Amino acid sequence: xxxxxxxxxxxxxxxxxxxxxxxxxxxxxxxxxxxxxxxxxxxxxxxxxxxxxxxxxxxxxxxxxxxxxxxxxxxxxxxxxxxxxxxxxxxxxxxxxxxxxxxxxxxxxxxxxxxxxxxxxxxxxxxxxxxxxxxxxxxxxxxxxxxxxxxxxxxxxxxxxxxxxxxxxx
Amino acid sequence: xxxxxxxxxxxxxxxxxxxxxxxxxxxxxxxxxxxxxxxxxxxxxxxxxxxxxxxxxxxxxxxxxxxxxxxxxxxxxxxxxxxxxxxxxxxxxxxxxxxxxxxxxxxxxxxxxxxxxxxxxxxxx
Numbered sequence: 615x616x617x618x619x620x621x622x623x624x625x626x627x628x629x630x631x632x633x634x635x636x637x638x639x640x641x642x643x644x645x646x647x648x649x650x651x652x653x654x655x656x657x658x659x660x661x662x663x664x665x666x667x668x669x670x671x672x673x674x675x676x677x678x679x680x681x682x683x684x685x686x687x688x689x690x691x692x693x694x695x696x697x698x699x700x701x702x703x704x705x706x707x708x709x710x711x712x713x714x715x716x717x718x719x720x721x722x723x724x725x726x727x728x729x730x731x732x733x734x735x736x737x738x739x740x741x742x743x744x745x746x747x748x749x750x751x752x753x754x755x756x757x758x759x760x761x762x763x764x765x766x767x768x769x770x771x772x773x774x775x776x777x778x779x780x781x782x783x784x
Numbered sequence: 785x786x787x788x789x790x791x792x793x794x795x796x797x798x799x800x801x802x803x804x805x806x807x808x809x810x811x812x813x814x815x816x817x818x819x820x821x822x823x824x825x826x827x828x829x830x831x832x833x834x835x836x837x838x839x840x841x842x843x844x845x846x847x848x849x850x851x852x853x854x855x856x857x858x859x860x861x862x863x864x865x866x867x868x869x870x871x872x873x874x875x876x877x878x879x880x881x882x883x884x885x886x887x888x889x890x891x892x893x894x895x896x897x898x899x900x901x902x903x904x905x906x907x908x909x
Contacts, residue, residue, distance in 0.1 A: 623859055630864065706859070710863055719886065720888075720891060723886040767895050778862060
């Protein structure tokens with residue numbers, strides 16, 4: 615089947631899953647077609663266990679496929695890896711769905727709560743019910759907590775949720 | 785000589801990577817080391833399959849086609865900086881989990897940084 619392999623998206627996904635080493639591995643897989651983990655380690659200079667760790671991470675998301683064969687001399691298994699770029703779109707969509715679920719839950723929470731905050735960096739915003747029990751005193755720095763207007767947070771969350779829903783075609 | 789289907793795949797990938805700028809048909813075949821006859825046949829085939837769009841264009845006094853990808857590229861830009869994407873607590877995160885998106889500090893920091901950036905929501909449209 616003909617598929618679009620978008621290099622930019624592929625590199626970004628690799629970066630998310632395993633930083634620079636994953637990008638190198640992805641490029642090696644892309645050029646090689648089917649390749650063993652040993653060969654990837656030799657080509658990239660990345661340690662074999664790191665290569666395997668990243669490959670299994672990619673495998674968990676179906677971005678690479680795996681074929682197993684047995685070494686005639688040693689009897690050990692050899693793993694042959696292949697990039698599955700046609701799974702990339704599905705992976706991205708799944709991640710968007712996952713993030714949307716979290717952001718939507720947070721949006722509901724932000725909309726239904728009033729927050730109090732002392733204004734010090736590193737201190738938490740506290741919902742009204744909890745703040746009342748604490749007598750509006752910050753549990754971290756003991757400073758006085760004032761009402762925190764979360765209008766901007768709600769606005770940004772709403773925009774993100776709408777954007778993701780649009781991208782997912784919901 | 786590469787097989788026609790290989791060339792099709794390569795051509796499609798190349799066109800997909802050009803995005804909105806597209807690529808001139810004549811430039812594409814040079815890149816893929818194919819003949820113009822072969823090239824135009826493949827581009828017609830890709831157009832008939834609904835995978836690309838061809839637009840006539842005058843280039844250096846000759847009529848050629850500019851090829852654009854028809855399918856939108858999947859992009860991760862809209863969520864790439866969201867901490868939920870790479871969070872190690874994902875398995876435990878949920879309304880009744882050990883951690884929750886409601887009081888997640890990483891998520892709060894990200895949201896506050898977005899409000900400070902002035903809601904630059906770049907991503908796919």
